[in-house]
Amino acid sequence: MRLHRLALLVLTSCAFPAIAGDVDPASLYELSAAGTPARLKAGKAGTLVLEIKPRGEAHVSEESPLAVELSGKNVKLGKEKLSRSDATAPRSPRFEVPMTAEQPGQGGVEVRATFFICTENLCARQKKQLSIPVTVE
Numbered sequence: 001m002r003l004h005r006l007a008l009l010v011l012t013s014c015a016f017p018a019i020a021g022d023v024d025p026a027s028l029y030e031l032s033a034a035g036t037p038a039r040l041k042a043g044k045a046g047t048l049v050l051e052i053k054p055r056g057e058a059h060v061s062e063e064s065p066l067a068v069e070l071s072g073k074n075v076k077l078g079k080e081k082l083s084r085s086d087a088t089a090p091r092s093p094r095f096e097v098p099m100t101a102e103q104p105g106q107g108g109v110e111v112r113a114t115f116f117i118c119t120e121n122l123c124a125r126q127k128k129q130l131s132i133p134v135t136v137e
Contacts, residue, residue: 025124028058028117033132036109040075040101041137048077048109048132051094057119059091064116064123066093074107074136076100101136108133 035049050068052060060066068082078098079086087093093115101107111130116123 023119023122025117025122025126026128028056028119029054029060029126031111031113031128031130033109033111033130036132036134038133039135039137040099042101042104045098045100046134048097048099049094050082050097050111050113050130052092052113052115054092054117058117059119060093061116061118061123062090064125066115067113068095069112070097071110072099072107073110074102074105075109075134076102077109099134101134104136106133107136 030053032051032053033049034051035047037046040046048070054060062084066084066087070077070080070082076099082095082097084090084093086095088095099109109132111128111132113126113128113130115126117126118124
């Protein structure tokens with residue numbers, strides 16, 4: 001019984017900072033594709049630029065899993081699964097992925113990112129999706 005109480009105490013103390021702060025973890029970062037071209041000529045190459053930009057004192061956890069899945073419509077991506085090792089900086093990960101435009105028309109990239117955003121008082125798992133339109137000329 002004593003072990004059960006200890007486990008409950010540990011679990012509630014770990015969860016309490018996230019509840020106590022009343023901070024929406026999604027407000028602690030921005031998933032940005034600034035720098036990704038909105039237009040590409042068919043057959044030409046460009047670069048998908050994706051960055052998780054923490055705000056204030058927040059950072060992306062270096063110890064927790066980070067995974068990004070990409071899928072292209074009318075663009076071929078150089079890589080469709082990204083991890084921490086593909087990022088340029090651990091606390092504010094930035095990814096640059098080659099892409100090639102296919103047939104003229106509307107296209108784009110769908111992003112599904114999973115990572116942990118942390119502050120001194122909380123560390124919360126985030127699942128974020130982003131659609132990046134690319135017009136192929």
